Every structure is written in C-alpha cells, then in structure tokens.
Amino acid sequence: MTTAVDSDNYQQGLELAEAGRCEEALSCIEQHLQRDPEDPQALNDAGAILHCLGRSTEAVGRLVQARTLKADCAEIVWNLVEAYLADARASEATQLFGDMERLGILNADVLNRTANVFLNQDNKADAVEVLLYSLQLWPQQQILEPMIQVIRSRRAKIAFFCGHGEDVRSLTDIAEFTKKRFPTELFQGQNLDEMYQLMKWSDISWFEGCTDTAVEASKLPKVCKMVIRLHYDEAYDQWPAQVQWDNIDALVTGGNPFTKEALLKQVPDIKNRTWMVAIPNGVNLDKFKLVSRPRGKNLACVGHLSMKKNPMFLLQCMQKLHYIDPEYMLFFAGSFQNLMLQQCVRHSVQALELTDVVFFDPPMAGQEDVNSWLQDKHYIVSCSIGQSQGMELLEGMACGLKPVIHNFPGAGEIFLPEFLFNISEQFCEQIVSGQYEPQRYRSFVETNYSLKEQLSKINSLFVQLEAEGLSALPLLLQGQACPRAGGGLADQSVSKSSSILHPPSAIG
Numbered sequence: 376m377t378t379a380v381d382s383d384n385y386q387q388g389l390e391l392a393e394a395g396r397c398e399e400a401l402s403c404i405e406q407h408l409q410r411d412p413e414d415p416q417a418l419n420d421a422g423a424i425l426h427c428l429g430r431s432t433e434a435v436g437r438l439v440q441a442r443t444l445k446a447d448c449a450e451i452v453w454n455l456v457e458a459y460l461a462d463a464r465a466s467e468a469t470q471l472f473g474d475m476e477r478l479g480i481l482n483a484d485v486l487n488r489t490a491n492v493f494l495n496q497d498n499k500a501d502a503v504e505v506l507l508y509s510l511q512l513w514p515q516q517q518i519l520e521p522m523i524q525v526i527r528s529r530r531a532k533i534a535f536f537c538g539h540g541e542d543v544r545s546l547t548d549i550a551e552f553t554k555k556r557f558p559t560e561l562f563q564g565q566n567l568d569e570m571y572q573l574m575k576w577s578d579i580s581w582f583e584g585c586t587d588t589a590v591e592a593s594k595l596p597k598v599c600k601m602v603i604r605l606h607y608d609e610a611y612d613q614w615p616a617q618v619q620w621d622n623i624d625a626l627v628t629g630g631n632p633f634t635k636e637a638l639l640k641q642v643p644d645i646k647n648r649t650w651m652v653a654i655p656n657g658v659n660l661d662k663f664k665l666v667s668r669p670r671g672k673n674l675a676c677v678g679h680l681s682m683k684k685n686p687m688f689l690l691q692c693m694q695k696l697h698y699i700d701p702e703y704m705l706f707f708a709g710s711f712q713n714l715m716l717q718q719c720v721r722h723s724v725q726a727l728e729l730t731d732v733v734f735f736d737p738p739m740a741g742q743e744d745v746n747s748w749l750q751d752k753h754y755i756v757s758c759s760i761g762q763s764q765g766m767e768l769l770e771g772m773a774c775g776l777k778p779v780i781h782n783f784p785g786a787g788e789i790f791l792p793e794f795l796f797n798i799s800e801q802f803c804e805q806i807v808s809g810q811y812e813p814q815r816y817r818s819f820v821e822t823n824y825s826l827k828e829q830l831s832k833i834n835s836l837f838v839q840l841e842a843e844g845l846s847a848l849p850l851l852l853q854g855q856a857c858p859r860a861g862g863g864l865a866d867q868s869v870s871k872s873s874s875i876l877h878p879p880s881a882i883g
Contacts, residue, residue: 385417397424415445423454431461449478456485465492469505483513499526500838503556523555531841532558534577534599536570536588545606546583548659552830557837567591574599579840585609585618585626593619600624600840607763608683610637620648624840627833629763630655630824631785652836655789656764657829658820663773664746670811671753674705675776677745677767679738681712686720688781689758692802694727699803704732705756708739708748749774754806757781764789764824773820775813779805791819 388403401424408417422437438455445451452474459468468489475481486509493502503526510519535550546561553559562573570588574580575598582589585605592601604627609615615638620626626649628634635653638645645651674693680686686707693705711717724733739745749755755771758781765780768790772778779802780786782795793809796802 385414389420392420392424397428400424401428413444415441415448415451418444419448419451419454422458426454426458426461431458434458435462435464447474447478449475449480452478453480460485460488460492463492463496465489465496465498465501465505468492469501472508481512483509483516486512487516487519494526499530500556500834500841502526503530507555527555527557530557531578531837532560532576533579533581533837534560534562534573535581535583536562536573536592537583545656548657548826549581549830549833552834553837556834567595571595571598574601579837585612585614587614590614590617593622597622602627602836602840605629605634605638607631607634607761610634610641615645616641618642620645623649625650625652625836627652627654627836629653630789631761631763632788633761633785634763652832654829654832654836655824656766656769657824657826658766658769658773659826660773660821662746663770665773665775665813665817666750667813668753668775671751672700672703673752674703674754674756674779674806675708675749675752675771676705676756677708677739677748677771679709679712680707680716680720682716683760683762685758685760685781686716687723688799689756690720690723690727690729690733692756692758692799693729693733695799696803696806697729697732699807701732703806704734705729706734706736706752708736710738745770746774749776752776753811754779756802759783761785769820769824772816775817777805777811777813777816 384403385407388400388407391397391400391403401421404417404421404424408414408421411417418437418441422434422441425431425434425437435455435458438451438458441451442448442455452471456468456471456475459465459471468485472481472486475485486505490502490505490509493499493505503523506519506523506526510516510523533553535546535553537546550559550561560573560576562570564570564573570592574592574595577599579600579602580592582592582601582603585603586609589603593603601623602625603618603623605615607629610628620642626645628638628651630653635651642648676684676686676689678684689705693703696703711720724730736748739748749771752771753776755768755776756779757765757768759765760781761783768778768780778790778794779796780790780794781802782797786795794805796805
C-alpha cells in the first residue's frame with residue numbers, strides 16, 4: 376500500500392518535472408518506485424522524464440514495465456512508441472501500431488516519423504510500408520506520394536514474365552502490390568531478345584510458371600536475380616528437368632507438399648541448386664463477399680473440366696446423393712478440356728438419369744462473375760485427383776459455401792479433416808448432415824489463406840533478394856517529439872508532433 380511519504384515523493388516529482396527540474400523529478404519518482412515498484416503511472420512518468428533527459432533506452436525499459444502492468448493504457452502505449460522512435464527502434468514501434476489504432480491514438484505524424492527513422496537507417500523496405508499504411512489511413516496527405524515515389528525509384532527493379540494467358544490472371548494481384556513498392560514492369564515483348572533486354576533492366580526477374588519461357592531465361596547469361604513460381608501441374612511436366620537451376624535464385628512453390636515431392640523426382644538435387652520457398656496462394660477477401668445463407672441444396676463445381684478434375688467420380692457421388700434426396704442439384708462452371716471428356720461426362724449424366732439435376736454453365740470471366748454465380752449455391756465441391764490448394768474451393772468458402780472435397784494427395788495439409796471425403800457415401804453424409812456454418816468457412820480462409828499474407832511473404836522474398844548498393848536516401852521526413860507524463864491522450868492532428876510533459880492537474 377502506498378504510504379503518505381511515497382505519495383509526497385511522487386507528487387513532488389511531478390511538480391519538479393513541471394518546473395523543468397527533470398533530474399530532481401526523476402529522483403523523487405524513483406524513490407517512490409523503490410517502495411511501490413508496480414505503480415504503472417509512476418513507471419510511465421519515470422519513462423517520460425528519462426526520455427526528456429535524452430536517456431531513451433532507459434525510458435523504454437520503464438515504459439515496457441508500465442505496459443506490462445497496464446497494457447491497454449493509451450498514454451503508456453503512446454509514450455513507449457515515442458521512446459522507441461527516439462531510440463531508433465522503429466521496428467518495435469511498428470509492432471504497437473495495431474494497439475494504437477485500436478485505442479484511437481494512431482495518427483499520420485507518428486507513422487511518418489517512424490518512416491523517417493527507417494530512412495535514417497537506409498531501410499527503404501520498411502519505410503515505404505509505413506508510408507503506404509499512412510497514406511491508406513489518411514489519403515489527403517498529398518506530400519506522401521512523391522516521397523514514396525522517390526523511395527521506390529531507388530529500390531530494386533522488378534520485371535514479371537508470364538508463360539501463358541492464364542498466368543497473367545494469377546499474377547495480377549502480385550503485380551499490383553509490387554508496383555506500389557518497387558519499379559515494376561510486366562513483359563509485353565514477343566521474342567527472346569526483348570525478354571533478355573527487360574531482364575538486363577531488372578534487378579529481380581519473376582517468372583510466373585515453370586514453362587518454356589523460364590527454361591529459356593535460365594539458360595541466358597545471368598544479368599539479374601531470378602525467381603520462378605511453380606504451378607502445381609508443372610511439377611509433373613517436362614519443363615522443370617530442363618531449367619538451369621544454378622541460375623535461379625529462388626523457386627516459389629504453393630501450399631501442397633506433394634508438389635515438392637513430384638519436383639524432386641525430376642530434379643533430385645534441386646535443393647542444392649536453388650532456394651525453395653513455400654508461399655501458399657491467397658484469396659483476395661475484398662473481392663469475395665460472405666453471404667450468411669441457410670442450408671440449401673445447390674452444389675457448385677468451379678473450374679475447367681479436365682481429367683485431373685475427375686468429373687466422372689463427382690457424377691457418381693451425385694447419383695448417390697440424388698437417390699437419397701432428388702432435390703439436390705449440381706452446377707458446373709467451366710469449359711471442357713477436350714471433346715472426349717465432354718462426350719463422356721454428358722453421356723454419364725444421361726446414363727445416371729441426372730439430366731434434371733446436373734447443369735453446365737460457361738466459365739466466368741472474373742471474380743465479380745464468381746460472386747454472382749455463387750449467390751444461390753450452398754456447397755463448393757471437388758473430386759480432383761490433385762491440386763496446389765484449390766483456389767476455387769477457397770473462394771467458395773470465402774463466400775460462405777460449405778466445402779466437400781475429395782481427399783487428394785496433400786489435401787490434409789491444406790484443409791480441415793472434416794471437409795474431406797474418400798468415398799461417395801462420405802460425400803453424401805457431409806452434404807445431408809453435420810453443421811452448416813458460412814462464417815466459419817470464411818474464417819478458415821481469412822486465417823490460413825488470405826491474399827494479404829501471401830503478398831507479405833512475397834514482399835519478404837523480394838526484400839531478401841533486393842540488390843545491394845542502392846544509394847542511401849536523404850532525410851525526407853522531419854519531426855521531434857517527447858513522451859508525456861500525466862494522464863492526457865495523444866494529439867490526433869496529422870501535422871503536429873506529440874507534446875511534452877502535461878501538468879499534474881491532468882492526471883486522473
């Protein structure tokens with residue numbers, strides 16, 4: 376319990392601080408803390424005074440103690456961030472931004488000064504991330520865009536190369552994300568010479584797909600760092616064995632561990648020849664809207680119909696389900712891979728007497744079409760014999776559809792066991808019984824396969840590969856600040872820095 380003497384020491388310390396006699400103030404408050412070492416307000420005030428004395432490292436120690444005792448105190452969090460910035464510990468400061476935003480004390484000034492600390496350390500990667508965050512929260516800051524442009528112009532140049540039209544679609548989100556952070560070009564040329572010219576311009580060349588394009592590039596004289604992103608099917612194709620892997624700096628694989636196993640069959644020593652990085656695909660959750668639908672009887676199967684998709688097994692499952700309840704309907708959205716498969720599938724629909732409950736729609740052009748098409752569906756189903764993750768499945772789950780997935784190799788590493796089936800009887804059981812929880816299916820994607828997480832990992836890869844020796848940036852952002860003792864909250868102004876010690880009357 377705090378004694379009267381302790382209280383007098385503390386109060387005297389605050390009065391001395393207000394008078395500008397910080398050394399004496401600190402001595403009084405430290406005497407108080409010797410008797411009451413777990414007083415979070417006194418620890419906060421000691422930290423603020425230490426900071427004002429230029430002893431920010433010690434200030435951080437006291438403020439960390441204070442926050443341990445009173446984690447959700449906005450004043451303590453604010454002061455700790457200020458002490459971190461004064462001590463050039465911007466990375467620790469950024470870890471508190473989420474708490475600051477939640478507590479309503481985050482402002483553009485703090486973010487911009489944090490970016491300045493990163494720039495002083497020639498850390499362009501983190502500086503640009505903080506400035507982009509600041510611009511996202513406060514888009515009226517017109518001065519930030521040219522600052523970001525200056526930083527971006529001095530970073531590694533990145534070129535993207537696509538082997539097939541489908542790859543361009545899978546690359547769109549990655550390219551959009553990258554061009555906000557790095558000078559970025561997408562290959563538009565037609566021949567090897569034009570490709571090589573863009574590779575020479577770049578510091579990092581990203582090849583979307585392990586195809587003939589990546590093979591040709593790997594055999595050219597090395598002029599940049601090179602990254603290949605391997606798609607699932609390509610691990611079983613002829614191209615990986617033809618790549619000159621010693622020239623490839625990183626190989627990006629998806630979320631299925633069987634991809635790596637298949638690749639090792641073709642290139643047994645690949646681990647010794649390049650850096651293998653597993654980055655699962657992510658769903659752009661802003662483009663797939665959750666619909667909290669009740670349980671219904673419409674099944675959806677999305678994607679090109681190929682032998683790999685195994686539509687014949689899905690029809691057999693559907694036949695059993697139709698026998699249990701003839702009101703269930705199956706909708707395909709996608710084109711057939713070849714005429715033979717199309718004839719076989721349509722013949723089976725007739726032979727199994729499913730013509731009134733199985734329907735074929737054309738492939739969808741974009742994500743908006745997917746959202747619209749899935750509006751009246753209730754289950755997203757797949758009988759595929761193999762896939763990287765099953766993006767159509769994850770997108771359907773993001774919209775709130777219950778997944779019913781054939782247990783393909785690696786599926787247990789991607790999805791929960793309750794979403795998987797092995798035989799048609801289990802397929803039917805998952806459809807007609809069990810829980811139906813749209814929000815839970817969405818949450819699974821948010822937690823495990825968000826595009827934000829995928830892009831963050833790709834960004835980390837680029838940062839690690841980023842060319843050395845780029846010129847250091849001058850100071851672009853200026854500002855000084857001092858943490859506060861007392862009980863007030865942070866100034867919310869975009870333009871003003873934080874204030875110094877508040878008078879003791881402000882203490883609650």
